Amino acid sequence: MTTNQNDTEEKxxxxxxxxxxxxxxxxxxIRDIAEAAQINTALTNYYFRSKEKLFWLVYESxxxxxxxxxxxxxxKPIPMEEKLMGLIDHMFETQAANPNLSMFLMNECRRDPKSxxxxxxxxxxxxxxxxxxxxxxxxxxxxxxxxxxxxxxxLIFGLIQQIFVGRELHMHLFxxxxxxxxxxxxxxxxxxxxxxxxxxxxx
Amino acid sequence: MTTNQNDTEEKxxxxxxxxxxxxxxxxxxIRDIAEAAQINTALTNYYFRSKEKLFWLVYESxxxxxxxxxxxxxxKPIPMEEKLMGLIDHMFETQAANPNLSMFLMNECRRDPKSxxxxxxxxxxxxxxxxxxxxxxxxxxxxxxxxxxxxxxxLIFGLIQQIFVGRELHMHLFxxxxxxxxxxxxxxxxxxxxxxxxxxxxx
DNA sequence: GTTTATTTTAAACGATTGTTTAAATTTTAT
DNA sequence: ATAAAATTTAAACAATCGTTTAAAATAAAC
Numbered sequence: 001m002t003t004n005q006n007d008t009e010e011k012x013x014x015x016x017x018x019x020x021x022x023x024x025x026x027x028x029x030i031r032d033i034a035e036a037a038q039i040n041t042a043l044t045n046y047y048f049r050s051k052e053k054l055f056w057l058v059y060e061s062x063x064x065x066x067x068x069x070x071x072x073x074x075x076k077p078i079p080m081e082e083k084l085m086g087l088i089d090h091m092f093e094t095q096a097a098n099p100n101l102s103m104f105l106m107n108e109c110r111r112d113p114k115s116x117x118x119x120x121x122x123x124x125x126x127x128x129x130x131x132x133x134x135x136x137x138x139x140x141x142x143x144x145x146x147x148x149x150x151x152x153x154x155l156i157f158g159l160i161q162q163i164f165v166g167r168e169l170h171m172h173l174f175x176x177x178x179x180x181x182x183x184x185x186x187x188x189x190x191x192x193x194x195x196x197x198x199x200x201x202x203x
Numbered sequence: 204m205t206t207n208q209n210d211t212e213e214k215x216x217x218x219x220x221x222x223x224x225x226x227x228x229x230x231x232x233i234r235d236i237a238e239a240a241q242i243n244t245a246l247t248n249y250y251f252r253s254k255e256k257l258f259w260l261v262y263e264s265x266x267x268x269x270x271x272x273x274x275x276x277x278x279k280p281i282p283m284e285e286k287l288m289g290l291i292d293h294m295f296e297t298q299a300a301n302p303n304l305s306m307f308l309m310n311e312c313r314r315d316p317k318s319x320x321x322x323x324x325x326x327x328x329x330x331x332x333x334x335x336x337x338x339x340x341x342x343x344x345x346x347x348x349x350x351x352x353x354x355x356x357x358l359i360f361g362l363i364q365q366i367f368v369g370r371e372l373h374m375h376l377f378x379x380x381x382x383x384x385x386x387x388x389x390x391x392x393x394x395x396x397x398x399x400x401x402x403x404x405x406x
Numbered sequence: 407g408t409t410t411a412t413t414t415t416a417a418a419c420g421a422t423t424g425t426t427t428a429a430a431t432t433t434t435a436t
Numbered sequence: 437a438t439a440a441a442a443t444t445t446a447a448a449c450a451a452t453c454g455t456t457t458a459a460a461a462t463a464a465a466c
Binding site for chain 2: 026109116117157158161168187
């Protein structure tokens, strides 16, 4: 009748992810997580041994998911323009659904770069796929403006991220609520797509 | 011979700014600041009453300086293209000199939005100057592409910020040091300027 | 030079942090 | 139904947090 093992473990993991995303590692206490998961404080240590182990479980999961979903798009066998627009749409929706994700990943990377490099070990697999090659091919074909993919890809990531990274700042500076911000964000996305296409895919 | 009043007070303020920028409010301890300033822990409270008061002193100072320097550029009586390029150069140099500033301001705004709105009280004075009017005039003249200044200005801020916001992530993902990153960043700035001009100032 | 005021220090304060312990409870196995 | 194992709980642990205190050291005033 009551909760079984997996139930409690999952409840803690979900609550931990929510609170860590909102407040970061240092801003989050075990008691915050326990309260959010409606369980006893000691249970987090019973199931995950330590706050740090629980954190890295959440962190790696989020990072891996983010990277894999982007990788899947970058490796699609479709034209560059369609691919980049798809990438922008995907990142936009991802971050609209979870506005804290970008800031969280970048903050925690900055807080403990060493552990980040060690534990993720992701390297730059993102660029090891066929994306760079495809980009350069289309540059040589003349269908894409002559810039390096290594500079363009982070720029595109940043273009979408910046919308949501400045979310709270924007909402409070301009006194708008979440739905108004989302309208603003979608118009920004449209402009970004427009600008990027104008620059990269001159016709 | 030894330090006088202002010396110690200034030493603490400088150390506090440095540590707060690096670790944020929650990640910084009074003892961190004391060690960095090479003074006794109790002196921070002697001069600034509390950690929070010291923090807001630093925070408001940084925020005010950032806003005023941008405001000065936006209000210059020069053509839009020159103005925006100047803005990009200024923000780039500011953030290159202090890569932590953007993340710091946005994190702390997100951590305590209420206090942010109350204590800064800056409102959206940035847009109350003549910038928007000038932008719309140049749109009507046909020298600028028809987009709203309210969407374009945050986009430009974000374009530059994103370079440095992702700094640590980039450095560790691609295994480059600070000077290599700066080279990368300058090339990104060039592309951004190029892209922005292509989009806004079609000739 | 003595007294007063200011600055600095070491030590401790209560509160909160992550974690552990040992007992209580529930579930599972026989 | 009983014993064993797994789960949950309340309570406490040492460590660290921001802050205070009261005495020591220095500077200023007379």
